[in-house]
Amino acid sequence: MKNYAAIIGIDISKLKLDITGVNSSNETVLNHHIIDNSKTKIKSFFKKIISKFGGNNIVVAFENTGVYGYYLASHLHDLGIDYYNLSALEIHRSAGIKRGKSDKSDASIIAQYILTNKFKLKLSTFTEEHILELKVLHTQREKIIKALRTFGNNKETLLFLPKEAGEELNKTNKSIIKCLKKNLKRIDTQILEIIKSNTALIKQYDLIQSVPGIGPQTATYLLIVTKGFTAFKNARKLACYAGVAPFPYQSGSSIKGRTKVNHLADKKLKSLLNMCALNAKIHDYQLKKYFDDKVDNGKNKMLVLNNIRNKILHRVFAVIKRQQPYVNTHNFAA
Known part of the structure; x- marks a missing residue:
């Protein structure tokens, strides 16, 4: 990391930003x-900061x-200002023992974190608007999927209700499920339209x-998670x-635990990869053979299934x- 004149830590909330800054010393x-x-407030604030320190002498976290x-x-x-978009868990665990919490102290902790870890951190890149739109739509899609499961799992409840009440509840649930499925289809269409509108995204x-x-x-x-394969x-x-x-x-010599995965993960991605692995080991000859041989x-x-995910x-x-595109070499084997 270069020698910035100001290392600015910002604690973000829905309505306000708490800001503080230190130098390399x-x-x-x-x-x-x-x-x-x-x-407007962000623009006005950084206009003053740039006039004081210069745009190239600032890093924000x-x-x-x-x-x-x-x-x-x-x-x-x-503005072309360098910045770090950091994991909240990463900062929290680096803070050590502390008592109490405030937005002011959090902003200071973020600035201190950059100062302490300046040699190992990588500057963040901006999430393009189309990726953000995909992320928001995907989040909405997950909420609908969850709601569908909730309203679809009512068979046991109906068994313990009077007939008329059960019929009314079932009718209401069917109406809600129909509406949810309609919106799910609409979101899937919107997601695909966004992807198709971007040449790089549709190719990927x-x-x-x-x-x-x-x-x-x-x-x-x-x-979404790779930001169009720029984040990893x-x-x-x-x-x-x-x-x-x-x-x-x-x-x-005393601790010899087995090699294993860590629980800190994107659980959604892990779940999707698990389904992909189960599907691949059935339909892909090479992975099916690999799975069977190892077992x-x-x-x-x-x-072995985790190895297939990898x-x-x-x-x-x-x-x-x-x-x-991927070429399955087994199809060309003699």
């Missing part, structure tokens, strides 16, 4: 400020709070689905994010890198 160069989380940080990230991107979308086992929903979610350098890093990369658990040799089925991610990165 950990001296306060920007006292605590509170501004509204709006385009804030927690990933979803859509609440969009105005800030968008304006920093437009088709390439991902050329990998055996992967369908439209997994392809869409991979586009390789398949291993994405596997870590998805919680399917194994890590050793050993220390000295026959005494390997745990879940361990193989699928590596195949995805391979087709994206080559910009060529």
